[in-house]
Amino acid sequence: MEKIFVDLGKESYTIAIEPHSWSGFGKKIRALSRGDKAAVITDRTVDGLYGADLEQQLRAEGFQVRRLVMEPGEDHKNLDTFGKMVRACADFGMTRSDLVITLGGGVPGDLGGFAAASFLRGVDFIQVPTTLLAQIDSSVGGKVAVDLPEGKNLVGAFYQPKGVLMDPVLLRSLDRRYLHDGLAEVIKCAAFGDPDLFAALEDFSGDEDVLAHAAEISAACCRIKVKVVEEDERDVGARMVLNFGHTIGHAVERYYHYEKYTHGEGVAIGMVRLTRNTEKMGLTEPGTADRIRRLLQKYDIPTEDPISDEDVLAGITMDKKKRGNQITLVIVPAIGKRMLKKVDFADLRPYVKG
Ligand SMILES: NC(=O)c1ccc[n+]([C@@H]2O[C@H](COP(=O)([O-])OP(=O)(O)OC[C@H]3O[C@@H](n4cnc5c(N)ncnc54)[C@H](O)[C@@H]3O)[C@@H](O)[C@H]2O)c1
Ligand SMILES: O=C(O)C(=O)C[C@@H](O)[C@H](O)[C@H](O)COP(=O)(O)O
Numbered sequence: 001m002e003k004i005f006v007d008l009g010k011e012s013y014t015i016a017i018e019p020h021s022w023s024g025f026g027k028k029i030r031a032l033s034r035g036d037k038a039a040v041i042t043d044r045t046v047d048g049l050y051g052a053d054l055e056q057q058l059r060a061e062g063f064q065v066r067r068l069v070m071e072p073g074e075d076h077k078n079l080d081t082f083g084k085m086v087r088a089c090a091d092f093g094m095t096r097s098d099l100v101i102t103l104g105g106g107v108p109g110d111l112g113g114f115a116a117a118s119f120l121r122g123v124d125f126i127q128v129p130t131t132l133l134a135q136i137d138s139s140v141g142g143k144v145a146v147d148l149p150e151g152k153n154l155v156g157a158f159y160q161p162k163g164v165l166m167d168p169v170l171l172r173s174l175d176r177r178y179l180h181d182g183l184a185e186v187i188k189c190a191a192f193g194d195p196d197l198f199a200a201l202e203d204f205s206g207d208e209d210v211l212a213h214a215a216e217i218s219a220a221c222c223r224i225k226v227k228v229v230e231e232d233e234r235d236v237g238a239r240m241v242l243n244f245g246h247t248i249g250h251a252v253e254r255y256y257h258y259e260k261y262t263h264g265e266g267v268a269i270g271m272v273r274l275t276r277n278t279e280k281m282g283l284t285e286p287g288t289a290d291r292i293r294r295l296l297q298k299y300d301i302p303t304e305d306p307i308s309d310e311d312v313l314a315g316i317t318m319d320k321k322k323r324g325n326q327i328t329l330v331i332v333p334a335i336g337k338r339m340l341k342k343v344d345f346a347d348l349r350p351y352v353k354g
């Protein structure tokens with residue numbers, strides 16, 4: 001078992017990564033909560049696969065359980081679903097000593113975490129991530145949110161879970177598209193923070209290799225993420241590096257109403273478009289954009305979209321790295337390196353052009 005401690009003072013917690021640990025999750029959750037009631041926030045697909053089993057495990061530990069099930073997909077990570085979830089928590093009669101468990105990918109994780117942060121002004125929650133993306137990124141670090149038509153994750157909070165429980169074996173039921181979606185964020189992490197992981201992904205023969213090494217991949221990405229979150233929990237500096245590819249990526253996701261691309265696909269398009277431009281500007285070593293593009297394409301992840309420069313710029317106006325009329329861009333000068341650069345919004349076009 002791999003245990004990674006997230007050192008955030010009173011908000012500290014442990015990420016436990018262990019293949020075949022699923023059947024022990026009920027006991028692990030009981031060790032983290034003395035609550036009477038557990039609300040499991042999940043989506044319909046994940047509920048069908050794992051919901052009843054988790055409920056049984058939790059009941060065996062003495063919890064009263066209610067499964068609160070949303071429709072799957074980014075286009076449901078919104079205020080409407082959030083409203084339904086917090087009302088369902090009220091209907092369940094939860095008190096401040098009770099528990100929310102988010103079971104699923106980043107969508108129920110972000111939305112359920114925000115429900116936990118808001119209901120009664122905060123009840124404990126535990127992340128049980130079941131996608132690669134959620135195991136390597138979204139379940140860690142306490143960013144919880146929902147989307148608005150105006151932009152991604154525009155309503156949310158920083159609210160840390162009490163623990164994160166991962167069983168990489170659960171990834172075996174994922175559709176290929178979502179395995180690849182998570183790989184886009186793995187490639188993001190490797191691009192700015194782990195050249196050895198980047199090279200390993202280049203050497204893998206394909207999906208089977210990724211699944212066979214899922215525990216190591218999650219541990220590598222979580223370690224990188226934990227380090228920056230510990231340094232800058234509130235995203236005012238160092239943490240912004242985790243947003244590589246997201247400035248353009250979020251604009252692309254929003255432009256297509258969160259329906260055309262998964263989050264990882266948007267990030268992939270964003271990483272390649274930005275890095276091609278920073279190469280032309282002499283900020284990135286020649287060949288870097290192509291190396292990122294080739295690795296993404298190896299896993300069938302889209303790297304191009306015809307969205308116009310104007311539409312990208314319009315989508316970036318609500319980016320959370322914007323302060324006044326300046327925005328911080330995350331640039332990869334070479335694989336394994338990172339740079340934050342403040343740019344006037346008026347000078348942004350050459351960085352985002354297609
Ligand atoms: N909070 C953060 O730090 C952070 C970081 C990265 C991404 N995110 C957010 O995460 C979201 C994307 O997460 P995602 O890619 O996990 O999407 P998701 O939650 O929509 O999951 C993708 C699909 O996989 C299905 N699924 C989940 N687990 C499964 C399993 N084990 N077997 C079979 N099917 C399964 C789901 O039903 C869904 O259809 C975005 O909203 C993004 O903004 C947040
Ligand atoms: O945890 C972070 O910080 C990240 O930026 C991780 C990203 O992969 C993730 O998509 C995050 O939700 C983006 O945050 P936002 O502040 O740009 O909405």
Ligand SMILES: [Zn+2]
Nearest residue numbers: 185246263267
């Ligand atoms: Zn992301």
